[in-house]
Each structure stands twice: as structure tokens, then as C-alpha cells.
Amino acid sequence: MKSLVILPGRAPQWVAAHARHLAQELTASGRVMVVLTHDARSSAALPGQPNSGSVLGHSTTGYPIWPGRLSAALGLRRRSRVTIIVLWTGANDALALWAGLVARLRRERLVLELTEVDDSRRSWPRRILRRVLCLLAHDVVEGAARPSDAGGPRTVLVLCGDDVQFARLALQTFEGMSDATASRWCLLLQVNEDIREVNYGGSRRAGKVIILGGAPSPELLRSSDVLVAAYGREFEDCVHKAVLSGGAGVLVGQPAAGTVARCHDGVWLAKWNSASILVTLEASSGDLFERPGPVARMRALADDVIRVAEGACAA
Helix, strand or coil, X not given: CCEEEEECCCCEHHHHHHHHHHHHHHHXXXXXXXXXXXXXXXXXXXXXXXXXXXXXCECCCCCEEEEECHHHHHCCCCCCCEEEEEECCCCCHHHHHHHHHHHHHCCCEEEEEECCCCCCCCCHHHHHHHHHHXXXXXXXXXXXXXXXXXXXXXXXXXXXXXXXXXXXXXHHHHHHCCHHHHCCEEEEEEECCCCCCCCCCCCCCCCCEEEEECCCCHHHHHHCCEEEEECCCCCHHXXXXXXXXXXXXEEECCHHHHXXXXXXXXXXXXXXXXXXXXXXXXXXXXXXXXXXXXXXHHHHHHHHHHHHHHHHHHC
16 A cells, blocks of 8 residues: 555545545555545435445546545554545544554654644634644645635536527526525536637526537636536547546436436536436535635645655655
8 A cells, every 4th residue: 555545533524535535646656544533425316316435436547446445544554655634623523533543653744734724713622632733743734725615606507519509508508507506506517619609698597507619628717616518529538537636527418317426436417407407416516515616726725745655655
């Protein structure tokens, strides 16, 4: 085992998605285990939504991503070269401290990631635990997000290309949202430059719908919280990659959408109608609005952690 990612405590879904992104990147240098000491916490569940699986699957590099449980965090596991402990506001610092001590005793490189700035009032024992953890770690990577930043607007990018019918379906879906739901979203609708038939002529979502011409840039894909594309079209692969990097994704028109709610890699499947898209959009976003800051900020934090971990592996 070359790398280990530990989530001490009952992690929110956005923390679990972030850990999966870390694991995907770390498999470029060898085998990775993600340790979920408790089942991931979900704030809401929809009909047909599956529970957390026991297998995380394979990475894009071909390496399997091994799952671990509480016993692995306590030390019943193989030795790793790098151990990353991910902390958030509700993490179990005592369990993290034990896992950190085990890593140091095994002479593993210990990287502590603080995903958000904890601006809540903490008791003095918890403040001491967090301080000891920072002193114990070889490297500490801190995020700039604050829990108070949660609840802000999120971006959904619909990749249409030259599919005018799909673009109109996306506009119809967003127009049909309740005002309360639509207030949380900004819709970016991507079409090819030569498409002139697509425009937003309504008034309910004025300022919430932006139509973009041309191919989507890497920056646009990276900064969008949810990607939506038609099954079997040119942008399907972008949706799968977005989910593997900590985002959310929906494929519309997948033949199995009537009986299967979700792909093995976490992509949600929708039928070719507005009602199905609305349900899967809500399901795919999960606790997206409880996450402090947009997905782009979490991806940038993951990049910082990966650079530190890869430097330790190369040493």
C-alpha cells in the first residue's frame, strides 16, 4: 500500500467525494486505500438512491481503490508510504490523533489536510487535539473555505454541442423548476458556435441562464459543480471525469435510466424528460449546498495535497 486516505468520523458526502478525488490522483503513483471509519453521512435520500457501496472501484490508471474501515485507521492494515488524514469541522480529532500516531510509528509520511477553516467555538480539549495533530504531521495543507460559506449558489453546466433538442430540453427543465430550487442554481448552457436557434426568451430565470458558444474550456469544466450531458454524445466522457474529480454529473437518455438510478462510478442517469432530469439533478447534488464553497475550490485544495504527497513519494 503506497498511499492511505483516512476520513476520521462520519463524513459528509462532499468530504467523501473529495477523498475519492484524492484517491484517483494518488493511484498514478501506486495502490491507494480510502478509509471511511464510519458510513458517509447523507442529509437527504431520494427514492431509488443507493446506499454507500463497499467497493470504490478502479481508477482511470487501472489501479483498484481499496476501501478500509475503522480497523484500518486503528492500525490493522499494511504499511503505506504516505498517509493523508482529512479533517473537517465535525471530524473525530481523537481518532485522527490515534491514526496519526500509528502512521508516525510506522515511519509513514503524515499529511494533514484541513478542508475548511474551523471558525466555530471549540472546547479547549478539542483545540489541544487539533494543535497536537498539526505538530505531529510532517505537512499540513489548509483550505480557505469556511462553513459559513455553505449554501451559496452553485453552477450546473449543460453540454449540448450541436444538439438543439437537448438544449431546449435543458431550458424547459430549468424554467419548470420551483423558484426556491432555481434560486440556488446558475445554468450555463453550452452550444457550438454555429448554433443560432437556442436562446432564452423567458423572464422567470432572467440573469440565471447564460448561453455559451464554442467548445467548453478546461477552466469552465473545472469550475462547474454539476455537469449534464446527453448519453452517447461527444461530452459524455466529461461527465464521468467530473465525478471522479469530486464533482457531480448526470447523463440524460441512458437506456438503463428507467431501472438503474446511478452508474458504478457515481454518475446519475436520467430519462429524456424534464421530471427525470430534475430528480437526478437533486440526487446528484446531494449535500452540495452544505459544502463550504464551490467544487473548484475543493479541486484546487486536492491539487495542493497531491503535490505534497507526490513529493513525499518521490523522496
